[in-house]
Structure formats: C-alpha cells, structure tokens
Amino acid sequence: MEEQTIHQAQMGDQLAFQRLIEAYHTIAWRTARVFLPDAATAEDVLQEAWLDVWRSLPRFQRGREFRPWLLTIVANRCRVVLRRRKLPTLALDGSGLEQAMQADDVLEQILHLENDIELQLALEMLSAEQQRVLELRFFAGLDLAEIAQITNAPLGTVKSRLHRALASLRTHLQPVGESHKETNRWQR
Numbered sequence: 001m002e003e004q005t006i007h008q009a010q011m012g013d014q015l016a017f018q019r020l021i022e023a024y025h026t027i028a029w030r031t032a033r034v035f036l037p038d039a040a041t042a043e044d045v046l047q048e049a050w051l052d053v054w055r056s057l058p059r060f061q062r063g064r065e066f067r068p069w070l071l072t073i074v075a076n077r078c079r080v081v082l083r084r085r086k087l088p089t090l091a092l093d094g095s096g097l098e099q100a101m102q103a104d105d106v107l108e109q110i111l112h113l114e115n116d117i118e119l120q121l122a123l124e125m126l127s128a129e130q131q132r133v134l135e136l137r138f139f140a141g142l143d144l145a146e147i148a149q150i151t152n153a154p155l156g157t158v159k160s161r162l163h164r165a166l167a168s169l170r171t172h173l174q175p176v177g178e179s180h181k182e183t184n185r186w187q188r
Contacts, residue, residue, distance in 0.1 A: 002023075002066065003062070005019050005020060006020065006057075006060065006062075006066055007062070009054075009057055010057050010058050010060060017054060017057070020053075020066070021050060024066075024067065024070055027067070027071065027140065027141060027142070028046055028049065028050075028070060028071065028074050029042070029043075029046060030139060030140035030141060031071050031074050031075060031078075031136070031140045031142065031150070032045055032046045032049070032074055032078055033139070033140075034132070034135040034136055034139055034140050035075060035078035035079070035082065036078055036081065036082070041081065041085075042078075045074075045077050045078055045081050046074065046077075048077050049070075049073050049074045049077040052073050052077060053070060053073055056073070067146070068145065068146050068149050068150075071142065071146055071149070071150055072149055072150055075150040075151075121172070122168065122169050122172035122173055123169070125168065125172065126165050126168060126169075127161075129151075129153075129161055130161050130162075130164060130165035130168070131165070132151065133147055133151070133158055133161045133162045133165060134162070134165050134166075136150065136151070137162060144158050144159060144162070
C-alpha cells in the first residue's frame with residue numbers, strides 16, 4: 001500500500017503525497033523537536049523538509065525504506081537551521097522534555113518523571129551524544145538503525161551510547177538501599 005502511495009506521489013499525485021504527510025507527520029515532528037527546542041522553528045523546518053521530500057521524491061529509489069529517508073531529510077534540514085541560527089538543541093532535562101511533551105501531548109505516562117530532581121540530575125550527567133540518542137529513541141520513537149542514519153554514526157556506536165546512557169541512568173536512579181544490597185550480594 002505504502003509503495004503504491006509513494007509511486008503515485010512520485011508521479012505528481014498531490015493527494016498521495018498528502019497521505020504520506022499524514023502518515024509520517026508525527027514521527028517527523030518529534031524528530032524535528034529533538035533537534036530544535038522551539039516549536040515554531042521546528043514547524044517551519046518541517047515544512048521545508050516536506051518541500052525537500054516533494055522535490056526529491058522523483059529520485060527516491062523503489063524498494064528503499066521511506067521512513068529513514070524522510071527522517072534523514074528532516075534531521076539534515078534541522079542541522080542547516082542550527083548552523084545558520086546557532087539555536088540550542090532540546091536538552092533532555094526536565095524543562096525541555098516537559099515543554100516538548102506538553103506541546104505535543106506525547107508520552108503522558110512519564111510526565112511526572114521530569115519533575116523528579118534525581119532524574120534531571122542523572123540526565124545532566126550524560127554526554128550530549130547520549131542525551132541525543134535517548135531523545136531520538138524514547139521521545140521521537142526511532143529505532144536504532146534510524147538513529148544511526150540520522151546522526152551519521154555507526155549502528156554499534158548508537159547501541160553503545162544508548163547502553164551506556166541507560167546504564168548510567170540505572171546507576172544514578174537506583175535506590176540507595178538496593179545499591180548496597182547489590183554490593184553486599186557480590187561480596188559474599
């Protein structure tokens with residue numbers, strides 16, 4: 001079904017292209033918001049990215065996955081704006097995450113977490129690359145291969161950044177009593 005819609009859009013069918021926009025708007029929006037903290041700027045960039053997609057669609061190769069191709073275009077368009085404007089990226093701390101989630105009404109089940117000072121402190125201890133991988137994985141909902149493509153990093157690097165980030169969060173967020181129990185268990 002998607003392949004047929006893409007083919008129709010490649011042939012200039014605007015309704016088919018609109019269906020692609022509708023199908024991928026949310027994931028493209030979340031990806032743009034990871035890179036750009038300002039909602040208005042992210043919306044502008046996303047519109048430019050969709051124009052880029054429309055212009056490039058005739059050259060899109062059949063059999064290739066559309067979603068990673070689209071998200072790479074969105075990420076590249078965000079990078080252009082960041083270089084031009086020197087805007088800060090969306091930090092994975094309580095305030096930035098809270099604003100993004102409230103603006104988009106996504107991940108409501110974890111809204112209470114960003115108010116947790118321990119979580120904020122643990123997130124701030126992560127490197128910028130680890131924070132970006134966490135944002136793309138859990139805020140934007142991208143899979144690891146897509147994150148690798150968007151960040152221009154090898155898949156193994158993305159996996160290790162995510163693993164280290166999660167391990168660091170587990171260590172910093174583990175209740176004090178549990179960390180002592182774990183230590184004592186291994187010392188016996």
